[in-house]
Amino acid sequence: MNAPLPKHLLPEIQQRETPAELLDALKARFPGRCSTALVVREQHGRDESSFAAPPPAAVVFAESTLDVADAVKLASQYSVPVIPFGVGTSLEGHLLAVQGGISIDVSRMNKVLAINAEDLTVTVQPGVTRKQLNEEIKSTGLFFPIDPGADATLGGMSATRASGTNAVRYGTMRENVLALEVVTASGEVIRTGTRAKKSSAGYDLTRLMVGSEGTLGVITEVTVRLYPLPEAISAAICSFPSVEAAVRTTIEVIQLGVPIARVELIDHNTVRMVNAHSKLGLREEPMLLMEFHGTPNSVKEQAELVQELASGHGGQAFEWASTPEERTRLWTARHNAYFAAIQSKPGCRAISTDTCVPISRLADCLLESVAEADASGISYFLVGHVGDGNFHFGYMIDPTRPEEREVAEGLNHKLVSRALALEGTCTGEHGVGLHKMDFLVTETGDGAVAMMRSIKRALDPKNIMNPGKIFSL
Numbered sequence: 001m002n003a004p005l006p007k008h009l010l011p012e013i014q015q016r017e018t019p020a021e022l023l024d025a026l027k028a029r030f031p032g033r034c035s036t037a038l039v040v041r042e043q044h045g046r047d048e049s050s051f052a053a054p055p056p057a058a059v060v061f062a063e064s065t066l067d068v069a070d071a072v073k074l075a076s077q078y079s080v081p082v083i084p085f086g087v088g089t090s091l092e093g094h095l096l097a098v099q100g101g102i103s104i105d106v107s108r109m110n111k112v113l114a115i116n117a118e119d120l121t122v123t124v125q126p127g128v129t130r131k132q133l134n135e136e137i138k139s140t141g142l143f144f145p146i147d148p149g150a151d152a153t154l155g156g157m158s159a160t161r162a163s164g165t166n167a168v169r170y171g172t173m174r175e176n177v178l179a180l181e182v183v184t185a186s187g188e189v190i191r192t193g194t195r196a197k198k199s200s201a202g203y204d205l206t207r208l209m210v211g212s213e214g215t216l217g218v219i220t221e222v223t224v225r226l227y228p229l230p231e232a233i234s235a236a237i238c239s240f241p242s243v244e245a246a247v248r249t250t251i252e253v254i255q256l257g258v259p260i261a262r263v264e265l266i267d268h269n270t271v272r273m274v275n276a277h278s279k280l281g282l283r284e285e286p287m288l289l290m291e292f293h294g295t296p297n298s299v300k301e302q303a304e305l306v307q308e309l310a311s312g313h314g315g316q317a318f319e320w321a322s323t324p325e326e327r328t329r330l331w332t333a334r335h336n337a338y339f340a341a342i343q344s345k346p347g348c349r350a351i352s353t354d355t356c357v358p359i360s361r362l363a364d365c366l367l368e369s370v371a372e373a374d375a376s377g378i379s380y381f382l383v384g385h386v387g388d389g390n391f392h393f394g395y396m397i398d399p400t401r402p403e404e405r406e407v408a409e410g411l412n413h414k415l416v417s418r419a420l421a422l423e424g425t426c427t428g429e430h431g432v433g434l435h436k437m438d439f440l441v442t443e444t445g446d447g448a449v450a451m452m453r454s455i456k457r458a459l460d461p462k463n464i465m466n467p468g469k470i471f472s473l
Contacts, residue, residue, distance in 0.1 A: 014468070015100040018057035022078045026060055026102065029070055033061040044103040047088050047095040048150075048338075050349040050399065051434060056083060056097040063108045065181060065189055065220040071104055072218065072464075073187030079462045084214045086127060086153035090160060091352045092433025094213055098468040104218060106155055112136045113221065121178060121195050123223040126155025142226040145170035148429065149335040155219045160431040161211030165334070168254070168387030169261040169293065170227065172429070177210050181221035185460040195223055208455070213431050214466035216459050230261075230293035235321040235330055236303060238310045239285040243267055243370055243382075245313040246286045247363045250386045252309050254359050258302055262291035263387040267370070270337050270381040277340030278333040283317055288386075289334055291327070334383070341381040341394055348379070350394040351408045353435075355419035356428030359389045365422050366391055369415045378407055390428035417442075432470045440471060 026034040035041070036058045045055030057080075062068045075082045081101025088095060097103065109125035112133065116122065117140040124133060129151045133144050146157060148164035156162075158180065163172035170176070179193030192205035209216060240246040246265055253260055266274070266287045275282055290306060292299040307318050321327050333340075342350060357365045366384070373380045373393065384391030393415060395408035416426045416439050426432070426439035441449050449471050456463070456473065463473055 018080050018100055019078050023058055025074050030060055035059045044085050045097050047090045049091055049093045050351050051093045053096040053098050056101055056103040059103045059105055061105045061108055068183045068218050068220050069187045069189055072183050075464055081464050081467050083466050084218045086156035089150035089152045091430045092435040094433040120226045122226055124154050126219050128154050141229050143229050145227055154222045158210050158219055158222050159214050163429045165262045165385055174210055176225045179223035180206055180209050180219055182209055182217040182219055184217045185465050213469050215469055232296040232299045233293055234299050235291045235327045237319050238288050238315045239283040239317045241314045243286045244367055246288050247366055249310045249313045253306055261293040264289040264334055265384040265386045267382040273340040273344045274333045274337055277343055280333055337383050345379055345396050348396040349399045350396050352394045353412045354392040354428050354430050355416055355424055356390040357419050357422045357424030361422040362389050365419050372414055376407055437471055
């Protein structure tokens, strides 16, 4: 059971009528692939956020760029909203049909279109998931490193500018998307960027679309960078007497320029939940989960240096995981932290939030936020891609008790306000969606948001592309 939208988001609930003529036209154009069944609409009207909103009026299952273009053209004709849907893993209410409309499901557009191994690029349809992509290219000796945890689609990852556990070394979707094919609000198909590594030609429309959260167009093709598989990979875990000790170790590792591939913080609450969920026997103390990529000698040198730094902060029980099976076991447990937390408190919903701050301010931001969460009495979990200053809280609430949501939203407000005061951002990778619209104004200023509105109005004059997200018109 999801909770209603908070009061400050209620103005975004402006349900537009979806004319029967449009539904008839969609069913005629997409026989057997346009559903108005309640169960299908409800599935496409929710994500991993804790919010509830009415479902879309219909769901169109697209199988080609032409399908998407035709569906958007019909929606535009009737000024009806369009919400793109991949696999539904977003966390900030991106998929909610707050103003009604139709959901365009692109999960059937799941073909790898072109593997250009010699150029380290691949072009895919938007419904290809990151695990599917890596499975299909493994014979080339290359891999796609962006790993947000969930097996998200490349289209959704591009739309939300996702990153994840490998971002400290390989960057985010912003750095790794080279080109896009996009269906605009009028149903026109455009291409942005090329497979070339750089360009000085005109406005950077690729970067404009990456992170636009479906508010400017529907992504129908994505070209991304690939990377050679490392010669050697080794993972390690290290327990610490406190969150502060783990964070101080991370800061030193990054400031010394150690080219660590992954460094994840898991607090003691989350370790306990993960142990119960994944049947592990990890020490129930704050922990860093790390991974090193390179040659065998460089991996050994990196790991020894990090172990030495960790020891200086009380790090102990340094354990190695060198085989693929051991590494997969550890990272699967980390990626299941969200589900482990939800399972630990049956019936709860998680109000998830993330921020990112400059690495030198990480301890200041994180430790105060932990103290506030501990004092609140609310159950929570804490994980972080701390190598790039990004961390996530999940406040677990009973959706039938409004007072718990109020406490959790208060903690979120304090956390994000603190990150902004430390010259960070209101969201490192989840995106703005519904939940952080107010914070976007605080972070960027009225002038910048006004410019975003101008772009939105110019490219989507009828306001049909995922309306009510990022900012209010």
